[in-house]
Amino acid sequence: MGKHIIQLKKSRCIGCYACEVHCKTKNELPVGPRNCRIIADNSKVEDDRPKTEFSFMPCFHCDKPWCVAVCPTGAMQKRTDGIVFVDQSLCIGCKFCVTACPWGAPQWNAETKTVEKCDHCRDRVDAGLQPACVSNCTARALQWVSLED
Numbered sequence: 001m002g003k004h005i006i007q008l009k010k011s012r013c014i015g016c017y018a019c020e021v022h023c024k025t026k027n028e029l030p031v032g033p034r035n036c037r038i039i040a041d042n043s044k045v046e047d048d049r050p051k052t053e054f055s056f057m058p059c060f061h062c063d064k065p066w067c068v069a070v071c072p073t074g075a076m077q078k079r080t081d082g083i084v085f086v087d088q089s090l091c092i093g094c095k096f097c098v099t100a101c102p103w104g105a106p107q108w109n110a111e112t113k114t115v116e117k118c119d120h121c122r123d124r125v126d127a128g129l130q131p132a133c134v135s136n137c138t139a140r141a142l143q144w145v146s147l148e149d
Helices: 018-026 066-070 096-100 122-126
Strands: 004-008 037-046 049-057 076-078 084-086 107-109 114-116 142-146
Touching (some): 066 096
Antiparallel strands (some): 004 142
């Protein structure tokens, strides 16, 4: 299985936040951590009218992830297909990964006292399905794209 990314078609995104809701529901996340985020940009003007555009911010599953490099216990790991994930049984809650990531992908879970992050719903991917945020995107703005294509 090759490396995939979640790609946003900005022209289709309506800012409904369904991707965030489905991610939190699938991962049973409490208030606080958000494995993916929709960010609204209200600074655009088109034909003298304000226009809101949305960006999607999941984990980018870096080629050389800083979060993996700084993890003292090996809890933050990278699979051969590029998916970066947290082994919760090894996470001691030091938050080094949170500090190391320039995009804020690792999120603190105050309930479990461990770090959470987008893992592209690896259990779903392993079963041949798309990540929850992609498969439940109301406007079909998110796509699960192979980098090999």
